[in-house]
Amino acid sequence: MEPQLTYPQFNWNTWAAGRPAELSHLTTGLRITPILYSDRATDPTSLPPGDLLRLGCRGIRDGRIEFASIHEDTQLNWTYDRGAHDDLTLNWQCKSHGEWGLRYWVNLSLSGPEGTEFSYDEMTGVLTGQGRNWTMSLTCGQKPLLVTVHETPEALIEEFVSKGYFYLGSRGVSGQCIALRFNLDETPDLSAQLSMAPNVPHTPELVDNSPPVEPAQSALQAVHDVLSWNHVMDPVNNRPYTVLTRNWDQRKFGGFGVWMNDNLLHALMWVMFDPKKARENIEAVFAGQTEAGNFPCLVTGNDAWLDRSQPPIASYVVWSLFQVTADTAFLKWAYPRLLANYRWWWSHRVLPGLGLVGFGTSADVGSGLYKGTKLGARNESGMDNMAVHDEAEFDPETGLLLSADVGLNSILALDGEILGLMADHLGRRDETDELSAKTAAHKNDIQTHLWDPERGVFANRLTNGRFVRALAPTSFFPMSAGIATSDQATALVENYLTPEDKFGGAFTLPSASRDQPAFQDNVYWRGRVWGPLNYWVYQGLKRYDMNEKASDLAQKSMEMFAQNWTHRQCGENYCATTGAITDQPDADCFYTWGALLPVLAVQEVVSETAWNGLVIDPGRVERQFGPLKCSLGLVEISRSENSWTLYINGRPSLMGADTGILLDLRFSASGCAFQLDASDQAARVSFPGRTPSHATFANIEPNISKHTITIPPHAKPETLKVSFGLGGY
DSSP: OOOOOOOOOOSEEOOOTTOTTOEEETTTOOEEEEEEEETTTTEEEOOOSSTTEEEEEEOSSSEEEEEEEEETTEEEEEEEEEOGGGOEEEEEEEEEOSSOGGGEEEEEEEEOSTTOEEEEETTTTEEEEEOSSOEEEEEESSOOSEEEEESSHHHHHHHHHHHOSSOOTTBOSEESEEEEEEETTTOSEEEEEEEEOTTSOOOOOOOOOOOOOOHHHHHHHHHHHHHHHTEEEETTTTEEEEOSOHHHHTTTTTTOEEEHHHHHHHHHHHTTTOHHHHHHHHHHHHTTOOTTSOOOSEEESSOBOTTOOOOOOHHHHHHHHHHHHOOHHHHHHHHHHHHHHHHHHHHHOBOTTTSOBOOBOOTTSOOOTTTTSHHHHHHTTTOTTOGGGTTOOEETTTTEESEEOHHHHHHHHHHHHHHHHHHHHTTOHHHHHHHHHHHHHHHHHHHHHHEETTTTEEOOEETTSOBOSOOOGGGGHHHHTTOSOHHHHHHHIIIIISOTTTTOSSSOOBSSOTTSHHHHHOBTTBTOBOHHHHHHHHHHHHHTTOHHHHHHHHHHHHHHHHHHHTTTOBOSSBOTTTOOSTTSTTSOSBOGGGGHHHHHHHHTTEEEETTTEEEEOGGGOSSEEEEEEETTEEEEEEEETTEEEEEETTEEEEEEESOOOEEEEEEETTEEEEEEOOBSSOEEEEOTTOOEEEEEETTBOOEEETTEEEEOOBSSOEEEEEEETTOOO
């Protein structure tokens, strides 16, 4: 069995949503809180989310965390290096002064749960700490100028507010919360090392340094950084999960907030790096499932929107995780819950006359804000003020928005399709047949009722039979579900996706067509660009093999993201005329699902879907790419001149030249198989450490010489099947 390289798991992390710079230790409760004090402004801060921080890179292969603090015009660059056995190195460097460094305190406040005791040795400068099952020591490159003792880090902040810079009454050497104080005149740079005792569970050994950054790799790194900075501990439910944005959890959500599709999309992105964190987000959504069967739209510390759900993407996300992990036990756990949610839509949201579903709000469950209103029904879409809802009437008796939404129905049809795959894998034959028949009928109804032949587009349709005039990128969602005919897909792309007076342009896709009044509003879902919309449209283009159009969307999405990422901003949404985030006050600047835009650039290199299997395009790698998780394990790609190498779990496993894209790539102990697109030139592949004994390609046996297989030119897509030894594909 080859060694499996896993994503490093760390007890030390930036778990507290309200304090991105604070490190806390998951299993012991130990905390290290940087607290800055400017005497010029008489202002202390523990660096909450917002403009005081510029959130930097998070190591994919290692435990590095980088960020900058900018408080009262003084900039400090920080790094945290988390190592094996819970060791930690902390550094800061002063890059610019906003005042005399003597009057600027940098405080490292250490605190822990009840029973924690810290002790500072003035002779050695070593701080030790002890809890119920742990001990630690912290050594700084330079001794602090002052050591003070407090009940909590908040008490230190209050002392600065009430007592100021020179107060010495809290000086001490032992306590449950202790602060090491430095000023920037004496200590403009500092390195500190923390060691944990061996009895604390340790992390896996780490692998080598990250590869050089290039376009695809920078996209992968950006996705990882956003996810990592927003992965925190939910203090109310005592569980880790990924927040929408740290800016909302405390003030807006009352300590935690699970918004259904946000957290599921977080899980979808985590699949590439850490399936464990993907599960944590899925489980957070599933924890709120109602007795009726639906996953709630929103559950926070303040409210629960149980009367609403959101478009059912959970099956798609769970299947994406299953493709990578092959964890049948988790699939067995998730499947009945997913099926209950699917059936809820058909029992609670069917519109009269069309055999299709619409958005709504149920009267018989919960007491969430906006329940029983048109706003509540629009909330269920997750795209509240989108113009496609404007013409729809709300029926207060049924709680339904009287419009068959093309995006919702397409996602529900995809939900049924994926559930059918799950049922088949789990051997639930009756349900496989039921889901297959239901999904086929549903797709037919979408074709029959939601294709507007006059305009040549899929559109929402009111229950009175009239098509809604407003259009959104949801008109392309039937491609994601495989509903559109080939001619319809071509018409959608040529007449609506590409034209710059519709959904085309440099900054795309706007959430309202550019030739419609709502586009000019530029408010939230009325004209702005949203990562989830680009993601689903991209999936549809790939499903229909419109690869050039998909690549164009991926490139434009990444370019728009990158112009803001230079300032370490990841937008909730973007302006469709400038690509800016901050032109509107309603757009959060570090919102997790904004990372779906660089996800498309990543998927240009490696992607895995239910319809295409694992797809790898080595030609898009300049030097190095990865690591990321897929069904093969942890994969990386390196390239030199005209050849490339695919590494699986740290070992070179496949080499090639002139191959083009590898479709439906599969490995087993005894063989390998993948499809190659048509090509007018020969290609070569080899398998380091393995000797091909037999190969077939286009009904012929290609030449095998010195372990290298030469693939002849071919006029149409063909599959290469290679055997190692006596087995193989």
